[in-house]
Amino acid sequence: MGRFLDTIRNGSDACSVVLSDRGFTLVRLIGREAEFNDLAREVLNYDGGGFVAFPLTDHSNGYESVFVLPIA
DSSP: OOHHHHHHHTOBTTEEEEEOSSOEEEEEOTTOHHHHHHHHHHHHHOOSOSEEEEEEEOSSSSEEEEEEEEOO
16 A cells, blocks of 8 residues: 555544455545544545545535445
């Protein structure tokens, strides 16, 4: 995995990380909506390649989670 992927896979104060067989999901923590939205936008706008990101919104507070699928 690339450096950026390693960093986001470790989580942050704004989210928890749920690992799966294919990738991982960043899940917003309650009370950290603004911080998580910033992180989600950073992941979605990352231009370094190496993964595809699939966001899930809650239609009121922004992003709820982002599934990250590393690609070879």
